[in-house]
Amino acid sequence: MKVGDRVRVKDSIVVYHHPEHRGKPLNIQGFEGEVVSIVNEWQGRPVSANFPILVQFADSKKFKAHLRENELEVISSPD
Numbered sequence: 001m002k003v004g005d006r007v008r009v010k011d012s013i014v015v016y017h018h019p020e021h022r023g024k025p026l027n028i029q030g031f032e033g034e035v036v037s038i039v040n041e042w043q044g045r046p047v048s049a050n051f052p053i054l055v056q057f058a059d060s061k062k063f064k065a066h067l068r069e070n071e072l073e074v075i076s077s078p079d
Contacts, residue, residue, distance in 0.1 A: 001069055004078040005035045007055060011071045019062045028065065032075065033057035036064070 001007070012029045016022075037054040041047060051066035 001035060001038070001053065001072065001074060002077070003035050003038060006032065006075040006077075007035055007072040008032045008075050009055075009067070009071060010073045013067070013071060015065055017063075017065075019060055028057075031057050031059065039066070 009028050009031045012027055014025045014027050016025060018026045018028075033055040035053055036056045039047065039049040039052045039054065049066070051068055053067050053069055053072065055065055055067055055072070057063045057065070
């Protein structure tokens with residue numbers, strides 16, 4: 001998985017930070033988006049993030065979530 005890949009959430013994951021459902025539970029299973037970043041360093045130092053993949057979801061420009069690789073499936077790759 002790499003930056004630019006189109007992905008879909010394959011597991012049932014409940015989030016509380018969606019802009020249109022703030023503070024209310026929202027299951028994002030089936031949501032599609034694009035990998036915008038993979039967190040492997042912070043301020044120049046290597047880190048082992050628990051949720052390293054940052055996904056920008058297609059339904060809202062303001063909605064991003066950090067997820068694990070095993071919670072996502074690749075739909076298409078830019079190359």
